[in-house]
Amino acid sequence: MLRRQRTDTLLTLLLWFLFFIAMTTKQAYGKSMCSKELPGIVRKCIEEVLKMESFDCRLYTPTLADYQQKCPTSTLICFEKEVNVLVLESGNKSSPIYKPKLSIRLKSLIKQKEGANCPDCEAHRERAAKDFLTTLQTILEWMNDQGCQKPSSH
Helix, strand or coil: CHHHHHHHHHHHHHHHHHHHHHHHHHHHCCCCCCCCCHHHHHHHHHHHHHHCCCCCCEEECCCHHHHHCCCHHHHHHHHHHHHHHHHHHHCCCCCHHHCHHHHHHHHHHCCCCCCCCCCCHHHCCEEEHHHHHHHHHHHHHHHHHHHCCCCCCC
């Protein structure tokens, strides 16, 4: 019973997380978006993963350097795909993430610039779920620092 509550809590957090990931993909094109709430949501996901003692899930994990160089969109795509894997590995098939409409909507928001020559998600190292989420949190905080800075006065 307790394990099911933990899984349900994790899935709820991950669904919110996916919603915010979809929003952040717009950063690669046009006006920068940021979310001060998203790193906190990821932090809660990390806490939930740590509570799940026997949870052993390895996920392809891009780095901050991947995002900063020329591949912000493919980096976010990879995180979005791997969050889907994380939800699947957690074992709750009643999750709305299984509905194809969500996946189609997320994919329609993400468009890679032509000629960017970015690596596929599978080219990144596999890391434990906690490390995956920690790296994502670092990237989101960096995005917030870049996109939410006050303009400098001249």
